[in-house]
Amino acid sequence: MAELSEQQTGEEKRRRRSRKGETRRAEILTAAMRRFAEDGYQNAAIGDIARDVGLSLPGLLHHFPTKVDLLLAILAQRDLESADFIEHYRSDLSGLLKGMVAIFRRNADMIEVVRAFAILNAESLMKDHPAKAWFLARATQMQMDVAATFERAIADGMIDAKTDSRAMAAELIAVMDGLQMLWLRDPDRFDMVGGLEAYVGRLLASLGLEG
Amino acid sequence: MAELSEQQTGEEKRRRRSRKGETRRAEILTAAMRRFAEDGYQNAAIGDIARDVGLSLPGLLHHFPTKVDLLLAILAQRDLESADFIEHYRSDLSGLLKGMVAIFRRNADMIEVVRAFAILNAESLMKDHPAKAWFLARATQMQMDVAATFERAIADGMIDAKTDSRAMAAELIAVMDGLQMLWLRDPDRFDMVGGLEAYVGRLLASLGLEG
DNA sequence: TTAAACCTACCGATTACTCGGTATTTTTAA
DNA sequence: TTAAAAATACCGAGTAATCGGTAGGTTTAA
Numbered sequence: 001m002a003e004l005s006e007q008q009t010g011e012e013k014r015r016r017r018s019r020k021g022e023t024r025r026a027e028i029l030t031a032a033m034r035r036f037a038e039d040g041y042q043n044a045a046i047g048d049i050a051r052d053v054g055l056s057l058p059g060l061l062h063h064f065p066t067k068v069d070l071l072l073a074i075l076a077q078r079d080l081e082s083a084d085f086i087e088h089y090r091s092d093l094s095g096l097l098k099g100m101v102a103i104f105r106r107n108a109d110m111i112e113v114v115r116a117f118a119i120l121n122a123e124s125l126m127k128d129h130p131a132k133a134w135f136l137a138r139a140t141q142m143q144m145d146v147a148a149t150f151e152r153a154i155a156d157g158m159i160d161a162k163t164d165s166r167a168m169a170a171e172l173i174a175v176m177d178g179l180q181m182l183w184l185r186d187p188d189r190f191d192m193v194g195g196l197e198a199y200v201g202r203l204l205a206s207l208g209l210e211g
Numbered sequence: 212m213a214e215l216s217e218q219q220t221g222e223e224k225r226r227r228r229s230r231k232g233e234t235r236r237a238e239i240l241t242a243a244m245r246r247f248a249e250d251g252y253q254n255a256a257i258g259d260i261a262r263d264v265g266l267s268l269p270g271l272l273h274h275f276p277t278k279v280d281l282l283l284a285i286l287a288q289r290d291l292e293s294a295d296f297i298e299h300y301r302s303d304l305s306g307l308l309k310g311m312v313a314i315f316r317r318n319a320d321m322i323e324v325v326r327a328f329a330i331l332n333a334e335s336l337m338k339d340h341p342a343k344a345w346f347l348a349r350a351t352q353m354q355m356d357v358a359a360t361f362e363r364a365i366a367d368g369m370i371d372a373k374t375d376s377r378a379m380a381a382e383l384i385a386v387m388d389g390l391q392m393l394w395l396r397d398p399d400r401f402d403m404v405g406g407l408e409a410y411v412g413r414l415l416a417s418l419g420l421e422g
Numbered sequence: 423t424t425a426a427a428c429c430t431a432c433c434g435a436t437t438a439c440t441c442g443g444t445a446t447t448t449t450t451a452a
Numbered sequence: 453t454t455a456a457a458a459a460t461a462c463c464g465a466g467t468a469a470t471c472g473g474t475a476g477g478t479t480t481a482a
Contacts, residue, residue: 125330125396139397174388
């Protein structure tokens with residue numbers, strides 16, 4: 001699907017040994033997230049990121065040979081992290097909806113990460129942005145997963161069979177993205193968790209799932 | 212509210228005469244929109260915009276002395292355009308909701324403009340972005356306007372008095388923003404107008420306004 | 423005639439990235 | 453256990469390209 005930058009292509013890359021460099025790489029990734037949250041990907045200077053972790057620019061480039069590699073490393077890490085959450089909340093529809101609220105609650109304490117990904121998300125709409133494919137794949141996958149959960153609820157006779165699963169999935173994702181943007185714009189005054197709870201509450205009620 | 216860069220500060224700027232330069236400035240603004248839609252504001256090069264309209268870089272800078280001036284001119288133009296629409300659809304709640312669908316229908320034919328503003332919107336979350344104040348003011352104003360319409364519907368006895376106007380306003384705006392992002396990511400496969408119609412339809416029904 | 427429109431030539435700052443090396447660890451083998 | 457071997461971790465000093473903006477002038481049009 002997406003380009004692989006330096007992964008193994010089939011046979012084990014016997015190179016890449018682990019060392020204290022692993023901790024350095026982790027430091028770099030979190031520093032990069034912070035910078036991307038402030039300046040976006042295109043505008044952030046990897047030289048600044050290097051200085052943030054007490055490294056020279058070539059020192060950072062030793063770990064991530066190009067700026068794009070650094071970005072892709074962040075996205076790959078996100079893939080790993082979200083894999084847990086996704087799997088955990090895919091059971092039933094009302095579980096998924098409540099899981100989304102839980103995610104929001106957690107996100108409310110990680111504003112920098114959330115902002116970084118929100119900016120990256122919009123940036124990836126640009127012409128030849130290196131994260132374009134990743135964000136498209138992520139959006140598509142998300143919609144399919146959520147829609148599948150709606151479908152399962154229909155199959156189990158939990159909700160009306162006339163429900164448009166794909167539309168409902170898209171709408172849920174849209175609400176989440178939109179609420180997150182409003183919150184990022186004005187974190188102190190806007191309650192995105194409450195906003196999502198209200199939406200989910202009315203949705204559950206209208207689906208007849210309120211217990 | 213927002214910073215003024217070169218507007219009149221009270222007395223009429225007696226300078227600034229109109230000429231064929233006006234058409235040039237209009238050309239520049241649309242060219243800039245196209246570039247911002249492709250590369251964002253920070254990453255777009257005003258030299259490219261200049262070439263797009265057959266001008267040298269200093270030629271463009273004659274009309275807009277700095278890159279920020281160019282951005283603010285676009286935002287000011289947007290203010291003028293949206294003023295019409297806002298006023299036109301502020302009557303009653305169901306009129307407003309249907310007006311939103313109409314706006315979406317129109318936006319579906321202006322993908323470049325929509326993308327430019329979506330990217331600008333996210334970019335303006337960055338640290339010292341020159342459009343930060345404008346987008347915050349716009350978001351706040353929008354929420355207040357929509358919430359006021361809900362309030363009026365309550366006062367007129369059209370909808371339940373327990374309705375949380377501000378929350379409903381935020382949710383509507385969130386849905387619109389979110390659907391627009393999904394559409395921008397995949398314009399051929401995602402139907403944002405249909406998505407908004409579905410949401411508005413269910414909202415009207417649940418408010419008891421369906422006629 | 424006079425201001426606006428526009429150009430060529432240039433500048434200083436920034437940026438991602440390279441080169442050629444040294445220092446630091448870890449692996450390996452005697 | 454230890455010391456050579458090898459890979460990794462880093463750095464100082466560039467470099468080529470890009471970009472926003474300026475200086476100072478000529479052309480165009482009201």
